[in-house]
Amino acid sequence: MLADIDYIEGIGLLAAALTTYSFLPQVYKTWKTKDVSAFSITTFSLFFIGIICWLIYGIYKQSLSMILANTITMISSFMILVLIYKYRKP
Amino acid sequence: MLADIDYIEGIGLLAAALTTYSFLPQVYKTWKTKDVSAFSITTFSLFFIGIICWLIYGIYKQSLSMILANTITMISSFMILVLIYKYRKP
Structure with a gap:
């Protein structure tokens, strides 16, 4: 039973690690290429607002993994959004 | 007390709706522009694998909102991934 819970939480932590880390290569690539x-813009704006909602939800749920994962994703998606607004052509 | 729970779950549902819907404008734009x-590729590959892990986690947790949100995000991120592989220059 404990092994089952560990296994499930392991998948949850892997999911959090993958979706959190995944945005960093995009931040790096966009920062380098300015492309x-x-x-x-709609996608990254709505995604950023959505992540803030997930963070608030995680705080209310007192879920440390949700708070950590969504704080990092909030920062990286905010950086992508800033780069989009900075380098987009009018 | 019930009002509090409704309010918190409302934020969770809003978060799920926003992060799920957010990818659709990107799928449409990429499908139209082929740009x-x-x-x-690293970002969208890791994100896609991460969403599959969130979906498995949601199934184990028997969370209908996690299953619904991650199934839709899995499909839309897979579509973006297919478009990236189809239209990228070698």
Whole structure:
């Protein structure tokens, strides 16, 4: 029973690690290339607001993994959003 | 007390709706423009694998909102990934 719980929580932690880390290569690539023409501003704006909601939800739920994962994703998605607004052509 | 729970779950549902819906404008834009040069393949590959892990976690946790949100995000991120592989220049 304990092994089952560990296994399930392991998948949850792996999920959090993967979706949190995944945005860092995009931040690096966009910062280096300044190429933002392909991005949907709507997508990254709504995603950023959504992550803030997940963070608030995680705080209310007192879930440390949700708070950690969504804080990092909030920062990296905010950085992508800033780069999009900075380098987009009017 | 019930009002508090409703309020918190409302934020969770809003978070799920926003992060799930957010990818659709990107799928549409990429499908129309075929412009994928700015995307990090690493980011979208890791994100896709991470969403599959969140889906498995949601199934184990018997959370309908996690299952619904992550199934839709899995499909939309898979579509973006297919478009990236289809239109990227070697």
